[in-house]
Amino acid sequence: MRFQLPTYDLPSGNRQVQLVRRPQGVPLADDFALSSQAVPSPQKGEILVRNLLLSVDPAQRGWASAEANYASPVALGSPMRALAIGVVVESLCPDYQAGDCLYGFFGWQDYAIATPDQIILKVYHPLPLEAQLALFGISGITAYLALTLCGRPQPGHMLVVSTAAGSVGSFVGQLGKSMGCQTIGLTGSDDKVARCLSRYGYDQAINYKTADLGPDLKNRAPKGVDVYFDNTGGPILDTVLRQMNVAGRIVQCGTASVGSWAPTPTGPRNEREIMTRRLTWSGFIVLDHRARYAQAADDMARMALDGTLVYDTHILQGMEQAPQALSLLYSGGNHGKLMIAL
Amino acid sequence: MRFQLPTYDLPSGNRQVQLVRRPQGVPLADDFALSSQAVPSPQKGEILVRNLLLSVDPAQRGWASAEANYASPVALGSPMRALAIGVVVESLCPDYQAGDCLYGFFGWQDYAIATPDQIILKVYHPLPLEAQLALFGISGITAYLALTLCGRPQPGHMLVVSTAAGSVGSFVGQLGKSMGCQTIGLTGSDDKVARCLSRYGYDQAINYKTADLGPDLKNRAPKGVDVYFDNTGGPILDTVLRQMNVAGRIVQCGTASVGSWAPTPTGPRNEREIMTRRLTWSGFIVLDHRARYAQAADDMARMALDGTLVYDTHILQGMEQAPQALSLLYSGGNHGKLMIAL
Numbered sequence: 001m002r003f004q005l006p007t008y009d010l011p012s013g014n015r016q017v018q019l020v021r022r023p024q025g026v027p028l029a030d031d032f033a034l035s036s037q038a039v040p041s042p043q044k045g046e047i048l049v050r051n052l053l054l055s056v057d058p059a060q061r062g063w064a065s066a067e068a069n070y071a072s073p074v075a076l077g078s079p080m081r082a083l084a085i086g087v088v089v090e091s092l093c094p095d096y097q098a099g100d101c102l103y104g105f106f107g108w109q110d111y112a113i114a115t116p117d118q119i120i121l122k123v124y125h126p127l128p129l130e131a132q133l134a135l136f137g138i139s140g141i142t143a144y145l146a147l148t149l150c151g152r153p154q155p156g157h158m159l160v161v162s163t164a165a166g167s168v169g170s171f172v173g174q175l176g177k178s179m180g181c182q183t184i185g186l187t188g189s190d191d192k193v194a195r196c197l198s199r200y201g202y203d204q205a206i207n208y209k210t211a212d213l214g215p216d217l218k219n220r221a222p223k224g225v226d227v228y229f230d231n232t233g234g235p236i237l238d239t240v241l242r243q244m245n246v247a248g249r250i251v252q253c254g255t256a257s258v259g260s261w262a263p264t265p266t267g268p269r270n271e272r273e274i275m276t277r278r279l280t281w282s283g284f285i286v287l288d289h290r291a292r293y294a295q296a297a298d299d300m301a302r303m304a305l306d307g308t309l310v311y312d313t314h315i316l317q318g319m320e321q322a323p324q325a326l327s328l329l330y331s332g333g334n335h336g337k338l339m340i341a342l
Numbered sequence: 343m344r345f346q347l348p349t350y351d352l353p354s355g356n357r358q359v360q361l362v363r364r365p366q367g368v369p370l371a372d373d374f375a376l377s378s379q380a381v382p383s384p385q386k387g388e389i390l391v392r393n394l395l396l397s398v399d400p401a402q403r404g405w406a407s408a409e410a411n412y413a414s415p416v417a418l419g420s421p422m423r424a425l426a427i428g429v430v431v432e433s434l435c436p437d438y439q440a441g442d443c444l445y446g447f448f449g450w451q452d453y454a455i456a457t458p459d460q461i462i463l464k465v466y467h468p469l470p471l472e473a474q475l476a477l478f479g480i481s482g483i484t485a486y487l488a489l490t491l492c493g494r495p496q497p498g499h500m501l502v503v504s505t506a507a508g509s510v511g512s513f514v515g516q517l518g519k520s521m522g523c524q525t526i527g528l529t530g531s532d533d534k535v536a537r538c539l540s541r542y543g544y545d546q547a548i549n550y551k552t553a554d555l556g557p558d559l560k561n562r563a564p565k566g567v568d569v570y571f572d573n574t575g576g577p578i579l580d581t582v583l584r585q586m587n588v589a590g591r592i593v594q595c596g597t598a599s600v601g602s603w604a605p606t607p608t609g610p611r612n613e614r615e616i617m618t619r620r621l622t623w624s625g626f627i628v629l630d631h632r633a634r635y636a637q638a639a640d641d642m643a644r645m646a647l648d649g650t651l652v653y654d655t656h657i658l659q660g661m662e663q664a665p666q667a668l669s670l671l672y673s674g675g676n677h678g679k680l681m682i683a684l
Contacts, residue, residue: 230613233611233613233614234611234613237613247630252613252616252617253617254617255613255614255617258611258613258614261614264610264611265610265611266608266609266610266611267608267609267611268606268607268608269575269576269600269603269606269607269608269609270612271572271575271576271579271594271597271600272575272597272600272603273625274594274623274624274625275594275595275596275597275625275626275627276625276627277625278624278625278626278627278630279623279624279625280622280623280624280625281616281621281622281623281624282616282620282621282622282623283615283616283617283618283619283620283621283622284617284620285617285618285620288588288589288620
């Protein structure tokens, strides 16, 4: 997808949302400050990108904190690290040309100077840009790669997904269904149960807060579970694990139901279940699989185009929405992939 | 290996060690009775096998109990199910000829009528028969296949093995070393530590009963553990798991350190470690992998012939030793693979 940017669309300065204070917990608006800079010039090997859509992701909470998680912390006074879709304005890098539309780590700012290691994908599918940000975001790519690489579902398999209506789970359920699985979503409210069934195509859905999960799951999956895509950990995991079939796979993609890991909470020992059921229990983090992003994106775009994959977007307008966007995300106030249009 | 059996070696009756009582816990001599039967005749599709070496295996405890584990229970009054090496006396099955030496489920008896599904391997390597029973037994094949299929060690990897001097662990340590791993054995006595080092070629060994396992392992494997072959479960597993490297593999092959599973004991939750370290934790049971036994046996025989794999045998003489052999095994009174020569 090559863009011809109209010149009037190009701001003359570079507004940035900078991180100015280490957040205590969820980042708040006051942890950030808007500032205006001169538009930078690319050096040899670099490109200048005009951002069009800024992504708002749960992972940004970790990037903003002082403690390195899977990436180094954002320095105070720097533009907040963020994924974004932008278009190349000027390129001194042979791999990219002006007009290329790219998805990468371009930060919460109007313009980014980027090197190839910051670029995740070329954006070229005939889908709206906001669709591509929703599909190719951390959640979508995580869902696709974790399910296919670790879950390895086969037609007819019983797939159970926790946080089934969430940003990752909603894709997992749809992808599993498209691969021929029977799907059961576990989620935390009746509204989300309804959404799992009507919007994300789950065959069945359980509100684990009101159901007696063990017997309910046993009734709905009497032949056992082949793949469990777990985003919760804790007692939900323990329950599903004990209904896994021989040679089943558990994908550990999150542990959202466990409030604190210090001190380490206890639970029933699972090693005997792992052995007797010959399970494979794998941890997944999408950053390990960068070489596979493009193939995942192509496949998800194909499914979005033919209607087998639906996605939801929640678009905020303007850079000034960014500072409070993470609080909105963590309060659950968004209804779809959260992003900011510039 | 084709045998010319001298006729004087062939007993005229078929002595059997029959299971006559369901054992309470470890099978005792009184749970069995010796009986003598006529030598049976094979029907079409069957072979008559003269047993030469009877195997004594921990799995027999499960087969003798009323509760089906991975196989149906042995019927009372039947010859005790057992692996054995024997030679074909008469064949009405096109796949086998008189004189073929075979390893299979031939029971604790002089003669067996067998069909192809009871046969595990042809025995043809230029090694003593007792060596082949030791190498190709459940423990040896389990060690080989669980390590290669689930552990997937690479040269330079740090491999930790629990019950390191045991029937499975002693092979795992040697196989890992032959694949270029650094090896640390965890075992329960100073004698076994010495045996790990002097006999099984471990680079290092720890007596987990006297050591402070966490710090000791950290000292010995400062760069972390890539493959943990676990036969114990419990707190030893919890400790090693927290020293695994990113993308490490845990092979769950036994849970010997956990005394009882009813009610389910508790331990620290491991799901966050699985995720953040991107571990793959797999349960292994050798019966799932029958198609790979022959290749495993060939490779282990090659290593035994070139001296990279040592094995120990403990040979009892005569059928009348069988009834008390399982108590000997479970008391740890054997010093090597336990078997009975006829």
